[in-house]
Amino acid sequence: MNIRAAPSPAPVVAAGGTIAGPGIYSVPLKAPQAAPQARPVPPLQVTTDDYERWYTEPSPSNRMLLSLRSGIDSEVAWSLNRLCRLCVNEQFLLANIPGLTDALFEWPEWFLDEYSKPGSSSKTTRMKIEPAVEDALFSVSPDVKRRRRHALESLFIFRNASISEANAADLAMMPRTRKLVFNALDRLSPLINTSDECAEFVLHCIEILHSIVRNIILPPPSRTQEPGTNPIPALERLASGSSNRSIIIASLIALTHLVCIPKNALHSSTSSPALTTAIRNLALYNDSALFEASVGFLYAHLSYPPMTKAFLVHPDMPATLRLLVGYIVAEQNEEDAVIDVSAPRHLAPVVKTRSVNYELTGSELEKIGTLPEPERCYKWMKTMYMAAPDKEVTQVEFWTNYKELFTPFQDRSTLLVASDVIKNVGTVYAQAQAMVLPGPPQRFVIRGISRSQKEVAEGYYKCQWDRSTCESTNFTNPDELYEHLKTAHLEPLASAEPPGDFTCSWSTCQHSAESIDRLRPHVWTHIPLRSALPVDLTHIPKVAFASKTEQHLTPTPTARATPPAPQTRVTYPAPGRDPPSNALTALLVIRTLFRASFASVEAAPRADADHFGFPGVVEENDEMELAVSDTDSEAEKEGERRGRKAFIGVRHLMESIRLRDTALMAWIMEMVDAGINGAQ
């Protein structure tokens, strides 16, 4: 144990092929089965932390490699254990340790030979019996069990390492890899349902195949009779016959990769058992990994035109199409899109306002008037005037204002003299100053101040007696309007001889009362409430108009055009996020089938003055068309007929597909249209 834990210097190989470590152990090495890689060693990469570095030294005398080759069971187990941990690191490179790959091949190759013997002689029964069956019947010796685990661990290391590009390229270059994988698929695939170890072994092999598949070109179908040269039949058997989900998925993916290589397309078969499995699995929408493998295989299979044509007459074709369209619908994520279609509106304040000079209210006057001087003067200036650098007031106006306001309070607080009042301006407003503007006429002004302003509602307190024709001016508050109504309109009505009828004359009001006493309280209801206006008239509520030219408070409010609604929104379902990639693959399969179904020139829209024609269809002249129709087999026509029928069948389902991508959505629309046109 201390060998594994202690980071002592790496053992070195002595000339005699024994490890001459620092006195720890010395064991003869097994003769190397393959010469170390002659390839130049890539520059060292740090695979893990410093503690690990010692184990990953890129030399043929690497500690792990030596242990692996030692043949000592505990050493091999330790080395594999360590490699299993290292191989998940993406910087782990098999080529960094020359000879490691070859050493790792030994155990899986032993496993394959051991397991695929036609039959071994069982010690107990003296009968020829297959190892897998023997496993099921009798307990395996610990020694064999350990070796099998070594084999599985070695494969596991390959499988994890092959995820990185560099390792995959290394493995793909070695004939041993392909031989091991192909033979394992051929010989072990019948055993996966009886032996878990075989299933694991095969799964690792398929996953290694995923990484090295890109440059595997299979011999043409006629020459693939000899075992170990064509993995497709084994993979198809695994995909269709296995009950192991991982193996089904891995097999379908491996088949997809293999068939995708154009030169391997000839290996596609209309009667492929994997095709049946893929179609069956399409219904499992929730198992996205299985669905992805299945739809991916289907797409790869149908990418070869003869397979597409053949698939159109497949009895499961309409159901497949429906499942694929259904998947896109199930996976799409709709959300409510909102369009604001409000008509343009023009806002204007409820009442027109204008600025008037601020006047002290009764209570303000009472409060300020009784203050002692000069506080009264200061307070008065602050309230009734404001700083305005460009404005001026005349000194007479200024003094008169003061005098008129505060003369009634003379008994409680003596008035200041005019010169003092004017002088005080400088105390309250620093920039203001009294000056004489040269004439003629000479003017005595105070520059830098102006009267405080306040907003008043224009026309809000207007008398509308005599059907809105009363000539009275605008009042600034309800009290004035009340007074006006009382004296100018109601009193004459009360004292009229002979008494007239007591009908309210306010604007369009038609109220009629028996006596003036009954009419009076009614008329008060027409006086606008002060509380209906906001205190701060700069924040008056706005009212909407249909056009900019309209004014509020028109003489004929009933003739006003109906203003648009505050907001008119149209809500409709729209695609939210983009569909998952599986849905896009499904769409590609649908598209492939569509193109095949509507491929014949007769069915496709022709390019003419109004149409662009059908994409991908080359317009032919009459002679060529004749030639084509001669060679068109009846089966192909039947396939297209069935394909079109299937598209008519799914068009309602397809109408509910919403995709954000406009180009893809155009595909959907085209297929829906074709379904509708085909139905007519």
Ligand SMILES: [Zn+2]
């Ligand atoms: Zn009036």
Ligand SMILES: [Zn+2]
């Ligand atoms: Zn009235």
